[in-house]
Amino acid sequence: xxxxxxxxxxxxxxxxxxxxxxxxxxxxxxxxxxxxxxxxxxxxxxxxxxxxxxxxxxxxxxxxxxxxxxxxxxxxxxxxxxxxxxxxxxxxxxxxxxxxxxxxxxxxxxxxxxxxxxxxxxxxxxxxxxxxxxxxxxxxxxxxxxxxxxxxxxx
Amino acid sequence: xxxxxxxxxxxxxxxxxxxxxxxxxxxxxxxxxxxxxxxxxxxxxxxxxxxxxxxxxxxxxxxxxxxxxxxxxxxxxxxxxxxxxxxxxxxxxxxxxxxxxxxxxxxxxxxxxxxxxxxxxxxxxxxxxxxxxxxxxxxxxxxxxxxxxxxxxxxxxxxxxxxxxxxxxxxxxxxxxxxxxxxxxxxxxxxxxxxxxxxxxxxxxxxxxxxxxxxxxxxxxxxxxxxxxxxxxxxxxxxxxxxxxxxxxxxxxxxxxxxxxxxxxxxxxxxxxxxxxxxxxxxxxxxxxxxxxxxxxxxxxxxxxxxxxxxxxxxxxxx
Amino acid sequence: xxxxxxxxxxxxxxxxxxxxxxxxxxxxxxxxxxxxxxxxxxxxxxxxxxxxxxxxxxxxxxxxxxxxxxxxxxxxxxxxxxxxxxxxxxxxxxxxxxxxxxxxxxxxxxxxxxxxxxxxxxxxxxxxxxxxxxxxxxxxxxxxxxxxxxxxxxxxxxxxxxxxxxxxxxxxxxxxxxxxxxxxxxxxxxxxxxxxxxxxxxxxxxxxxxxxxxxxxxxxxxxxxxxxxxxxxxxxxxxxxxxxxxxxxxxxxxxxxxxxxxxxxxxxxxxxxxxxxxxxxxxxxxxxxxxxxxxxxxxxxxxxxxxxxxxxxxxxxxxxxxxxxxxxxxxxxxxxxxxxxxxxxxxxxxxxxxxxxxxxxxxxxxxxxxxxxxxxxxxxxxxxxxxxxxxxxxxxxxxxxxxxxxxxxxxxxxxxxxxxxxxxxxxxxxxxxxxxxxxxxxxxxxxxxxxxxxxxxxxxxxxxxxxxxxxxxxxxxxxxxxxxxxxxxxxxxxxxxxx
Numbered sequence: 001x002x003x004x005x006x007x008x009x010x011x012x013x014x015x016x017x018x019x020x021x022x023x024x025x026x027x028x029x030x031x032x033x034x035x036x037x038x039x040x041x042x043x044x045x046x047x048x049x050x051x052x053x054x055x056x057x058x059x060x061x062x063x064x065x066x067x068x069x070x071x072x073x074x075x076x077x078x079x080x081x082x083x084x085x086x087x088x089x090x091x092x093x094x095x096x097x098x099x100x101x102x103x104x105x106x107x108x109x110x111x112x113x114x115x116x117x118x119x120x121x122x123x124x125x126x127x128x129x130x131x132x133x134x135x136x137x138x139x140x141x142x143x144x145x146x147x148x149x150x151x152x153x154x155x
Numbered sequence: 156x157x158x159x160x161x162x163x164x165x166x167x168x169x170x171x172x173x174x175x176x177x178x179x180x181x182x183x184x185x186x187x188x189x190x191x192x193x194x195x196x197x198x199x200x201x202x203x204x205x206x207x208x209x210x211x212x213x214x215x216x217x218x219x220x221x222x223x224x225x226x227x228x229x230x231x232x233x234x235x236x237x238x239x240x241x242x243x244x245x246x247x248x249x250x251x252x253x254x255x256x257x258x259x260x261x262x263x264x265x266x267x268x269x270x271x272x273x274x275x276x277x278x279x280x281x282x283x284x285x286x287x288x289x290x291x292x293x294x295x296x297x298x299x300x301x302x303x304x305x306x307x308x309x310x311x312x313x314x315x316x317x318x319x320x321x322x323x324x325x326x327x328x329x330x331x332x333x334x335x336x337x338x339x340x341x342x343x344x345x346x347x348x349x350x351x352x353x354x355x356x357x358x359x360x361x362x363x364x365x366x367x368x369x370x371x372x373x374x375x376x377x378x379x380x381x382x383x384x385x386x387x388x389x390x391x392x393x394x395x396x397x398x399x400x401x402x403x404x405x406x407x408x409x410x411x412x413x414x415x416x417x418x419x420x421x422x423x424x425x426x427x428x429x430x431x432x433x434x435x436x437x438x439x440x441x442x443x444x445x446x447x448x449x450x451x452x453x454x455x456x457x458x459x460x461x462x463x464x465x466x467x468x469x470x471x472x473x474x
Numbered sequence: 475x476x477x478x479x480x481x482x483x484x485x486x487x488x489x490x491x492x493x494x495x496x497x498x499x500x501x502x503x504x505x506x507x508x509x510x511x512x513x514x515x516x517x518x519x520x521x522x523x524x525x526x527x528x529x530x531x532x533x534x535x536x537x538x539x540x541x542x543x544x545x546x547x548x549x550x551x552x553x554x555x556x557x558x559x560x561x562x563x564x565x566x567x568x569x570x571x572x573x574x575x576x577x578x579x580x581x582x583x584x585x586x587x588x589x590x591x592x593x594x595x596x597x598x599x600x601x602x603x604x605x606x607x608x609x610x611x612x613x614x615x616x617x618x619x620x621x622x623x624x625x626x627x628x629x630x631x632x633x634x635x636x637x638x639x640x641x642x643x644x645x646x647x648x649x650x651x652x653x654x655x656x657x658x659x660x661x662x663x664x665x666x667x668x669x670x671x672x673x674x675x676x677x678x679x680x681x682x683x684x685x686x687x688x689x690x691x692x693x694x695x696x697x698x699x700x701x702x703x704x705x706x707x708x709x710x711x712x713x714x715x716x717x718x719x720x721x722x723x724x725x726x727x728x729x730x731x732x733x734x735x736x737x738x739x740x741x742x743x744x745x746x747x748x749x750x751x752x753x754x755x756x757x758x759x760x761x762x763x764x765x766x767x768x769x770x771x772x773x774x775x776x777x778x779x780x781x782x783x784x785x786x787x788x789x790x791x792x793x794x795x796x797x798x799x800x801x802x803x804x805x806x807x808x809x810x811x812x813x814x815x816x817x818x819x820x821x822x823x824x825x826x827x828x829x830x831x832x833x834x835x836x837x838x839x840x841x842x843x844x845x846x847x848x849x850x851x852x853x854x855x856x857x858x859x860x861x862x863x864x865x866x867x868x869x870x871x872x873x874x875x876x877x878x879x880x881x882x883x884x885x886x887x888x889x890x891x892x893x894x895x896x897x898x899x900x901x902x903x904x905x906x907x908x909x910x911x912x913x914x915x916x917x918x919x920x921x922x923x924x925x926x927x928x929x930x931x932x933x934x935x936x937x938x939x940x941x942x943x944x945x946x947x948x949x950x951x952x953x954x955x956x957x958x959x960x961x962x963x964x965x966x967x968x969x970x971x972x973x
Contacts, residue, residue, distance in 0.1 A: 018902050022643060029650055032665060042932030046662035049920045053650050060643040067639065078901035083695040085897065088687065088869060089890055095873040096886040108870050115866040118694035134867050138874065146511070147519065148878045149218050191800070191880075192518040198807060201522060220881050223656070223672035230669070255661070260669065305929065311661040333928060334659050336921070339796045339803065343740055346794065347612040349929065358810055362795050362817025435525075438813055472660050 012069075019065030026057030087118035103153040104143065109135040179239055179415050183214040186405070188244040189228030192219045195439060199403055200244045202435050203273065206426035211418075224312065226252050230260035233267060237408040239415035242270070247314045247401030250458035254466050255312045257473045263459060268411040269451040271423045272404035274441030277376035278318050279360040280389065281369040282352050283345060290373040290392040293352065297328035305331045307341035307350035312471065315341075317462055318375055318399045319354050320469040325394035345369070356401075357382075357440035375399040381442065403441070404451050416448065479601050482829030485530060486837050491830070494531050498538020499838045500845060505539070506546020509556040509686055509868070510678050510875020513543040517804045521811075529812040530827045534834040536805045541593065541784045541835065544744075545842050548585045548777060549853055553578060554868060556686040560677065560745035560914045561780035563907050564752045566685055571768035579712035579854045584770055585777045586846040588726050592778030593839040595730035596737065596785025600792075600832055607738040607786065608793040614739055616929060617936050619922040621946035622739075623915045626746045628953045629753035630911040638957060641908045644899075648912020649919070651675055658917065659924050670884035679885045680913055682872050683892025684899075684906040690865050691897045712850055714770070722774045725755050729775035730782045737783030740790045740798035744783035745914050751779035757956070785835055792828060794818055 033054050036047025091114040098107035113131040116122045142148045186204050190196040197219055204215035220228040225248050232243040253263035261267075280290065287293040297304045308316040311334050323330050333350050335341040338359040345353045346368060353360070354375070363369040374386045377398030389397040405423055407416065424445040426432050433443040446454075466473065486495060505516040516539045524532030547562040552569035565585065572581035599607065614622070627649075631642040654665045655674030666672050714722065729751040736747035755775045756765045765772045790796045795817035797803035809816050814824065821828045856864075876889045896906050930936045938944045 018904070022647070025647070025650075029665075036662065036664060040932070042927050042930075044659070044924045044927055046657035046660050046664055049924075050650075050653050050664055053646060053653065056646050057643065057650060060639065060646060063639055064643060067637070080901070081692055081695050081897075084691040084693070085894065088691045088694055089894065091866075091869055092687070092873055092886060092890040092893070095870070095877075096883050096890070099873075099877055099886070100883055104874070108874070111870050111873055112866040115690075115694070115869045116862075118691075118865075119862045120695060121862065130863070130866070134870065137867070138870055141508075142874050142878070146505075146515070148515075148874070149216050150874075150878060150881075192514060194804070195807060197518060198521065198811060205522070218881065221673065222670055222880070222882070227669060227672075311657075311659060331928070333925060335925075336658060337803075340740070343612070343790070343794070343796050344615070346796075347615055349615045358815065362815045362819065366818035368818055435811055438811055472662055474656065474661050474663050 015068040015071075016065060019061045019063075019068055022064060023058055023061035026054050026061055029057065030054035083120065084118045088115055091115035091118075099150070101154060103151045105135060105139055105152050106154075108138045179418060180211050180213045182240065183216060184208075184211065184240050184242065185216045185218050186242045186244050187218045187220055187228050187232050189221055189223075189225030190219065190246075191221050196225075196244055196246060196403070199273065199436065199439070202432055203244075203405075203423070203426050206429055206432050207422045210422045210425045224248050224252055224255075226256065226259055226261075229263075229266075232406070233261035233408050235408050237268065237410035237412075239407065239411050239419060241408060242419065243267075243406045244273075244403060245406050246403050247458070249406075250455050251312060251314055251317060251462050253455075253459045254462035255471070255473060262409075264452065264456055266409050267406040268409055268416050269448045269455065270405040270407060270416060270420050271427075271448065272402045272444050272446045272451050272454065273423070273427060274436040274439070275400045275402045275444045276356055276439075276441040277374045277380050277400050278315060278354050279357060279364075279374050279386070280322075280352060280354050280372045281345065281360045281364065282372055283348070284367055284370050286351065287370070287372060290387065290389065293372055294326050294328045294393045297326075297330060301329035302331050304328075304352065305333050305350040306352045306354065307333050307335055307344045308353070309338040309341050309355060310334055310336060312474075314399070314401050315354050315356075317465050317471075319352075320471070321399065321461070321465050322354070322389065322394065322397070324465060324468055325397055361440070382437075382440075402444070402454065404446075406451075420448065475601055478825065478829045479833060481825065482831075482833030483836070485826055485830030486534070486833045491531055491534060491834075492837070494527070494535045495538055495834050495838050496841055498535040499542035499545075499842050502539035502542025502544075503546040503549075503842065503845070506543030506558060507550045508546075508875060509550055509554070509558060509872050510682055510879055512547075512558050512678070512879075513540050513801045514804065515878065516543065517801065517808075521804070521808055524808050525811065527812075529809055529814045529824075530830045532808055532812060533805065533827065533831050534838075536808055537788070537831060537834065538838050540801050540805065541781065541838065542842060544781055544784050545586065545589055545846060548589065549582065552581045552585060553853060553857060554686065555689045556868070556872070557681050557910075558678070560681070560910060561748040561776070561783070563681060563685070563910050564748045564776040564780075565773065567752065567766060567907055568769050568772040570689075571766070572770075572773065573857065575768055577711075577768065578857055579850050580714060580770075581768075581773060582850045582853060583712045583847065584714060584722065584774050586843060586850070588722070588729065588774040588777040589781040590839055590843040591726050592730045592733055592781035593785055593835070593842075595778070596734050596782035597832065597835045597839065599734045599738075599782075599786050600789060600835070604789050604793050607789050611738050611740065611790055613942055615940075616922040616925040617940055617943045618946065619739075619741065620919055620926055621937060621943045621950070622746070623919040623922065625946050625950045625953070626749060626915055627912065627919070628950055629750050630908050630915075632753050632757060632953070632957065638961070640903075641905055644905055644908040645912035648909040648914075649916030650912075651680065651909070652913045652916035653920070658921050659928075668884060670882055674917075675888060675913070676876070676880060676882070676885045677914065678876055678879050679888040680892050681910060682876055683889040684896035684909060686868065686872050687889060687893025688896030688900060688906070690869060691893060692900070693861060694865050718770055721771055725751075725771035725775040726778045728754060729778035733779030733782030734786045736779075737786035738789040740796060741918065743787055743798065744780045745911070747783040748776035748780040749911050751775040781839075788831075788835075791816065792820060792831070795820065 033050035037045035038047045039045030091111045095107045095111040109131050112134045116127045186200045188196045188200050200217045204217050208215040235241040306319045308319055338355040341353045342359050344350045364371050373389045374380055375389050377390055427443050427445045436443050517536050547558045548565045550556040551562045551565040552573050555566050555570040557563040557566050569581045627645055631645045656672050732751045733747040737743040755771050756762050787798050790798050791802050797806045876885050
């Protein structure tokens with residue numbers, strides 16, 4: 001029955017997340033920007049604006065945390081789409097890794113095949129057929145019609 | 156089928172051995188450059204690639220790898236195989252980068268086999284029409300009230316910027332250097348009266364001068380320029396020995412066999428001799444300038460020395 | 475003026491020139507639809523072709539690609555939430571919800587029609603007021619740009635559907651992302667974790683990630699009703715009702731005026747214009763709650779603004795020879811290779827070219843409207859393809875488009891990172907649009923602010939002593955005041971309602 005106790009904690013945590021992540025972003029930014037030279041007002045250095053922006057983000061983040069904590073209504077946080085997140089990310093990552101070494105055609109094929117897996121109803125054979133058709137289409141569009149200077153296969 | 160493949164394998168290995176120069180090129184070549192698709196570097200690459208593919212009998216593809224003032228492309232090319240199939244279109248910024256960056260992922264001179272320069276062009280010192288009677292008048296005015304005359308340039312660490320700093324160093328005049336994003340923006344600022352002087356290429360300056368908006372006070376090359384013999388040089392007016400000329404050229408990774416680099420140089424020179432190429436280079440305000448590899452190496456090494464000096468004395472932040 | 479315009483028309487209406495004008499706008503539109511492959515790619519592909527054409531024809535062809543791709547960009551934004559340029563980000567805000575509620579045809583029609591009117595107003599300004607607009611544009615120095623950007627950013631932070639403080643935080647986050655790379659004033663490297671980041675984060679990566687990829691992640695695994703069976707493609711569902719049409723008149727007019735004005739300023743005219751037009755509609759609308767859910771005036775105003783801006787964007791290019799943005803610089807480059815150096819004398823020395831190109835905009839916009847209306851049916855048919863079949867192709871198109879943009883693997887990885895960020899942001903009710911505007915305008919602000927300080931010796935009073943700058947400052951003050959006033963009066967209203 002610990003779940004019931006967690007409920008209030010979790011909603012507090014959930015309400016903290018938004019502003020919290022932003023606060024971390026602002027602080028990380030300040031951490032790096034602190035070393036940049038700030039210069040003078042008429043000869044501003046490269047650090048002036050980043051430090052200002054870092055402070056501004058942190059202040060806004062604190063303001064958002066305060067507002068969210070005061071707000072009694074729990075705003076619904078969208079549900080996570082894990083399957084989409086994992087497979088779409090994998091597809092793009094595979095494309096990024098392969099395109100320079102293996103060329104456009106294999107990377108397009110794998111990117112299509114993997115991204116189809118994000119769909120719950122994906123079946124192996126239709127996936128392969130569909131990925132082949134999509135790759136052919138991509139080859140025609142990008143290499144034949146547009147003539148982009150990307151090698152089709154590895155060199 | 157498999158047996159066939161297996162018997163073919165040793166043969167394939169034999170073919171993959173280094174081939175003699177007379178067989179070069181037996182596949183497509185490429186020209187890499189470090190600037191955006193469609194820009195001047197890209198255009199020059201495409202024009203030269205088209206002519207070179209005619210004389211070499213193989214396609215020459217152009218590849219754009221922009222980033223960090225062309226250094227991303229230089230780093231990429233210097234690490235490619237020195238087999239003659241990878242070329243780089245380089246610009247004057249190659250020498251500037253050598254002086255400007257604390258660490259580069261390549262050796263600016265030793266990391267490359269330089270083939271030939273393609274074109275050279277001077278910069279022009281321009282002011283709004285009627286503001287300054289001559290180059291001498293500009294320098295006098297700058298000396299009279301140090302730091303009050305504003306020179307707009309096309310970006311920190313651009314050749315235009317360093318040329319302005321060099322002018323200050325050699326004449327002892329003090330200017331306020333104002334950075335803009337590109338020569339067009341600097342030129343707009345000059346028209347609008349935000350800055351007093353702009354130093355940039357003929358393509359930026361000349362149309363305005365022709366329309367009577369600007370006066371060209373001087374040209375930065377050591378000698379008067381054949382295209383515009385009436386324009387005085389900076390050297391003859393205010394700073395003896397002042398000589399800044401920017402360039403484009405072709406380089407390859409270090410270690411390309413001489414026979415192959417000679418063959419490519421021959422193709423580059425042949426391309427430069429065609430009106431299709433020389434006209435286009437001239438329309439970009441440059442003088443077609445075929446050279447030997449040694450001449451190009453000396454040009455670059457000399458410019459690196461000058462810019463290193465300028466950056467150190469002017470106190471420009473290295474990156 | 476009219477005589478010269480007629481001279482221009484006589485140039486354009488020659489059959490061969492007309493064919494190239496048609497080809498240009500058509501190709502521009504098709505390429506504009508492809509995510510990540512924008513006008514720059516299309517123009518650089520066609521650059522070699524222009525070596526064989528005369529200067530006027532090549533300029534007409536390339537310019538056609540440029541404004542044609544604006545139309546195409548709207549299509550991708552409405553149908554798939556894929557903004558190719560900062561100005562079409564605003565199109566996504568209302569267009570995509572419309573498409574999701576089976577009103578894609580109507581959205582496309584309104585977009586095409588508003589674009590047409592905006593484009594025509596832009597051409598009219600170009601014909602009638604090119605020179606006065608040039609003079610105004612030259613009056614915009616560093617202080618004016620800095621204040622203009624602040625005004626734009628304030629307007630942007632008002633476009634979110636959620637709280638304004640959160641929108642503002644997102645604008646600032648966008649500015650932060652825009653800081654990555656070599657500092658424009660000193661060349662100092664900031665937040666450059668990888669050498670590829672030296673030139674900063676690519677706008678294409680950020681836009682495709684925050685909008686396109688995040689939406690695919692959200693929808694790929696979603697079970698949706700097999701096909702929307704009643705997906706409308708009859709002409710009656712495409713054309714707005716009389717009532718809807720009446721509500722669009724003023725937004726289109728306002729959008730066109732804002733766009734025509736800001737477009738003439740070299741720099742990011744179109745982006746500022748479309749955001750300002752949208753923010754203005756939302757601020758002064760009688761039903762602001764409808765925005766963000768597919769409200770037609772919110773689509774029409776920015777669409778007309780960005781197309782008006784893409785026409786008046788040619789003013790500095792044609793009258794001064796100063797290209798306003800990267801695409802314009804390519805077009806100027808093509809002219810130079812043709813032996814014509816555009817400058818202040820272009821209008822006098824080459825009246826055929828000058829007025830021919832302007833007249834081609836007039837003809838080109840008509841062509842675009844004519845080819846767009848029948849194509850609407852085709853585009854809507856595209857939505858009949860089940861999403862499960864469509865999204866893998868979109869993923870690959872985004873990948874290839876982003877990669878080919880700078881031949882950079884880092885850009886593809888960043889697109890993914892921004893996709894995940896955009897997905898999480900939406901889950902936690904943060905708006906991605908202000909991030910993008912902050913990203914585009916932030917560097918412009920920093921640049922011009924620091925340049926102002928450099929030029930005027932750190933003296934802040936220039937912002938109020940220069941007349942145009944002072945007007946812009948007053949505008950910003952007004953916007954802030956209005957925001958505070960409306961939030962206070964809202965709170966009073968809700969307090970009264972609860973007690």
